[in-house]
Amino acid sequence: MKIRVKINGVTREDDVEPRLLLVHYLRELAGLTGTHIGCETSICGACTVLMNGAAVKSCTVLAVQADGSEITTIEGLSGRNGQLHPLQQGFWEEHGLQCGYCTPGMILAAHQLLSRNPHPSRAEIRKALEGNLCRCTGYQHIVKAVEWAAEKVRAQAEHA
């Protein structure tokens, strides 16, 4: 079946089998391996991407369900010149990762949060990330990383 998807700003057309999962489409056809596969049962959130700005678990979405949509993966967050997104910087600055497996999904779930709520409390950050599991950090540093990013986005907005 033919689908047309805009991934990180670039439109693609592909002929896919209806049973192809979005995560496999992104990793194998689009070559974007930043989106990870963990549990494959829609529990862990490692496969989280944005579909029309909303966080979804791409291991439980069919590629055909994404037909006509805009997808953002972790590769789509940094600027043209490789400038890190404030969330990426925050995870760096605040040690928001250890093994890094959960990180792309965490960042995209956090991205949705900041786009809806630029001033989240710690409790709101935790709530927004409850669909994402991390087995390394104990979450504390992830929450701090998101706070760091929120602060940075705020500062940037004031400058602009």
Next chain:
Amino acid sequence: MQAFEYASPRSLQEAIRLLPAQWGPTDVLAGGTDLVSAMKDGISTPQRLVNIKQIAELHRMTFSPRAGLHIGATVTLRELLDDGAVQQHYPGLIQAAEAARSEQLLNMGTVGGELLQRPRCWYYRNGYGLLALRDGKSLVPEGENQYHAILGNAGPAYFVSPSFLAPILIALGATVQLHGPRGARSLPVQKLFVTPTRVGQREHDLAPNEILTEIRVPYRPGVRTAVYEIREKEALDWPLAMAAVALRQEGGVLRDPRVVLGQVAPVPWPSPEAERTLTGKKPSEDLADAAGRAAVAQATPLSKNGYKVQLARIAVKRAILSAVQQGG
């Protein structure tokens, strides 16, 4: 996952034409959060999926005091939570929908799919079927039944109804619209749920070629509502027991109380016993406690789920207290 063909019709009529008269070969796809998982696990093996998310009329939500709230079946849980009229007039619905864990689920899961999600019973999810039969006998009564039913569990069905919106919708007197080849019919939400008694029967009163199109919730100003649920852990899980309550207070006493339990029986479980306990009485902690006891008086726990009786009792009690405190 087994290969299948995919159709994405734009009209309801076209979608209904694509659905056969038996279960199995074709499934309706909404958000897919439940169905795609079941397909990956080989629990559902359709040869065709009919995606209903391109049908504009299923994605509408309207409110007026006269008609109440009409929720299109493919409205997502996120859209429901973000709706101003729902926030203003249906706090109980917000409370119930907020309980769905994870932003990702709220974004993809639809209200229709939430009502029609299949049970979480692990025998069912591991391929033993809804009645969990081996050699004609249910594995549940002597098996791993810690999450199974404590009410309405005379058998052969022991699973619990997984919907967390159904109890409050029933308490609010909501109905669903179903469309099939012979036109539309309307059912009270309670009647959408059935306890299967034989192999092959589903837990919903929905024909294989019918589509749930809309949920209608009457507007009842002055009705206080609350939902209380008890979980094993905070994240990503279904409650162990929950209760939804709707009631009015008039001259210091309770009127028209509705008490509906969830996650305790193969269907959402209204409790006329609890309702009788409350009617016409002055609200108090003792009264709420008595209603909780009445709600589980008939419970028949299995070998490993006796603890759920106490959880259900407490859920009823706390939902009542919270509804009373909440105000209109």
